[in-house]
Amino acid sequence: MRRSLTILTVALGLGIASYVFVARQHPPLPVAAHSQTAPELKWLKTEYQLSNDEFARICTIHNAYMPGCAEMCREIKERNAKIQALITSTNVVTPEIEHDLKELAGLRLQCQLMMLRHFYEVSKTMPPAQGHRYIAEMQKQTSLVNPDLKRP
Numbered sequence: 001m002r003r004s005l006t007i008l009t010v011a012l013g014l015g016i017a018s019y020v021f022v023a024r025q026h027p028p029l030p031v032a033a034h035s036q037t038a039p040e041l042k043w044l045k046t047e048y049q050l051s052n053d054e055f056a057r058i059c060t061i062h063n064a065y066m067p068g069c070a071e072m073c074r075e076i077k078e079r080n081a082k083i084q085a086l087i088t089s090t091n092v093v094t095p096e097i098e099h100d101l102k103e104l105a106g107l108r109l110q111c112q113l114m115m116l117r118h119f120y121e122v123s124k125t126m127p128p129a130q131g132h133r134y135i136a137e138m139q140k141q142t143s144l145v146n147p148d149l150k151r152p
Contacts, residue, residue: 038059038063041055041059044134048134050130054125058125061118061122065114069118072107072110072114073111075107076107079104080104083097083101086100119138123135
């Protein structure tokens, strides 16, 4: 009896360890990857009184936009970290710092243009009055024209 309990305990422990290992190697996909709707946009449907068709089109646009946006954010974050390291390693503006700052400005410009194009594309799926209101709100809520806005 004691030997059976030991074997059962070891087997259970190995099963749990295997589950944890596999779960860490293959995390579940976000809900948006499983479906066409984007849960983070539900507020948009309510706020702008969108029909199901309008909301579905916006979700499709959003899902297509997000990978490029994430890549752009990754590049900007990487460039920021490099510049921070360069700045802390010297007490003068080096040609490398100047070059990297110019490249960062270019990345931010690309990001802002991509974001603005996305906002216009989304606004065109809405009734005109709602689309104009959406553009105005996005200008307030994003770093598009508000560089002091802190983004996570």
